[in-house]
Amino acid sequence: MTDDTLYMRQAIAASREAMLRGDMPFGATLVKDGQVLQVSGNTQRSTGDCMAHAEVELIRVARRKLGASALQGATVYASGEPCAMCSGTMFWAGITRVVLGATTADIAQALGDPTLPITCSEVLAGCQPAVQVDGPLLRDEAVAVLRDFAQHAAQHAAQKQSP
Amino acid sequence: MTDDTLYMRQAIAASREAMLRGDMPFGATLVKDGQVLQVSGNTQRSTGDCMAHAEVELIRVARRKLGASALQGATVYASGEPCAMCSGTMFWAGITRVVLGATTADIAQALGDPTLPITCSEVLAGCQPAVQVDGPLLRDEAVAVLRDFAQHAAQHAAQKQSP
Numbered sequence: 021m022t023d024d025t026l027y028m029r030q031a032i033a034a035s036r037e038a039m040l041r042g043d044m045p046f047g048a049t050l051v052k053d054g055q056v057l058q059v060s061g062n063t064q065r066s067t068g069d070c071m072a073h074a075e076v077e078l079i080r081v082a083r084r085k086l087g088a089s090a091l092q093g094a095t096v097y098a099s100g101e102p103c104a105m106c107s108g109t110m111f112w113a114g115i116t117r118v119v120l121g122a123t124t125a126d127i128a129q130a131l132g133d134p135t136l137p138i139t140c141s142e143v144l145a146g147c148q149p150a151v152q153v154d155g156p157l158l159r160d161e162a163v164a165v166l167r168d169f170a171q172h173a174a175q176h177a178a179q180k181q182s183p
Numbered sequence: 184m185t186d187d188t189l190y191m192r193q194a195i196a197a198s199r200e201a202m203l204r205g206d207m208p209f210g211a212t213l214v215k216d217g218q219v220l221q222v223s224g225n226t227q228r229s230t231g232d233c234m235a236h237a238e239v240e241l242i243r244v245a246r247r248k249l250g251a252s253a254l255q256g257a258t259v260y261a262s263g264e265p266c267a268m269c270s271g272t273m274f275w276a277g278i279t280r281v282v283l284g285a286t287t288a289d290i291a292q293a294l295g296d297p298t299l300p301i302t303c304s305e306v307l308a309g310c311q312p313a314v315q316v317d318g319p320l321l322r323d324e325a326v327a328v329l330r331d332f333a334q335h336a337a338q339h340a341a342q343k344q345s346p
Contacts, residue, residue: 068251069246070246070251070272070275070276070277071239071242071243071272071275071276073275076234079234080234083232083233088231088233103271103275104267104268104270104271104274104306104307105267105268105270105271105272105274105275106271107267107268107271108266108267108268108269108270108271108299109233109234109268111267111268111297111299112233112234112236112266112268112299113233113234114233134274134310134311134312135310135311136271136274136275136306136307136310137308137309137310138305138306138308138309142301142305143267143299143301143306144267144299145300145301146300146301147297147298147299147300147301148297148298149297
């Protein structure tokens with residue numbers, strides 16, 4: 021198992037934990053110099069904060085705990101492809117590599133929520149300093165969590181409607 | 184003077200205030216149903232928070248003061264074209280119209296800082312629900328603040344280097 025696989029699996033585990041506490045099913049891992057600095061999940065629903073995607077949460081917590089300089093040149097592993105907000109946030113925080121699991125199209129297909137279709141690579145194209153975007157990595161494992169989430173949501177809706 | 188002009192001028196005034204307190208020269212106005220709900224400036228330097236662009240600050244403060252529903256269907260007037268982070272943040276917050284002053288190219292030309300060259304329209308292309316992007320509006324007034332900022336920064340640098 022490569023290091024990339026290991027870190028992505030932690031991000032996917034965080035996506036499942038987020039789902040289990042009622043949040044959107046996304047997680048992210050922050051790594052620098054071979055060290056895991058932070059693992060965070062989405063907290064949008066539990067905090068009522070529309071910005072609390074896993075990657076933004078990751079950056080906020082790491083900056084508070086470790087200081088802004090810890091983020092410079094770090095890598096983020098995201099269970100779901102970062103949206104434009106998250107891609108921009110990572111850029112301004114000094115992240116220089118992003119590895120993604122499920123793609124933007126996978127997310128839209130599984131969840132069908134309001135979507136921002138632009139990809140992470142498109143958002144970061146030509147940015148200076150450059151950010152390398154890799155993946156999809158462990159795509160099937162990442163998508164499996166999204167499907168579980170969608171299935172639970174559908175069951176919940178059906179239970180609500182039944183007499 | 185149209186209402187758009189009025190609201191944009193408030194955003195540009197906030198950009199000048201941000202500059203005068205040592206922050207990056209950007210401001211934004213939040214308007215809904217003909218009412219100004221919030222005016223905010225960039226606070227990146229004064230707070231040490233790389234995410235504290237004027238638009239993110241605007242969304243955060245308005246959500247805290249007025250609740251998330253106040254943002255639904257609102258318009259943001261931004262003295263400088265919103266970056267990918269800010270465009271995505273506004274989308275998730277439920278903003279449905281953005282009016283910009285200085286363009287992304289104007290900002291890069293005036294400030295020469297690390298840049299994320301993608302435009303607000305490109306970021307939001309095809310998003311659902313849609314966000315209308317208008318402008319540039321009062322571009323010369325908005326760019327004048329950026330130029331003042333750059334000039335002061337250059338003078339400051341020259342003073343530091345002089346014996």
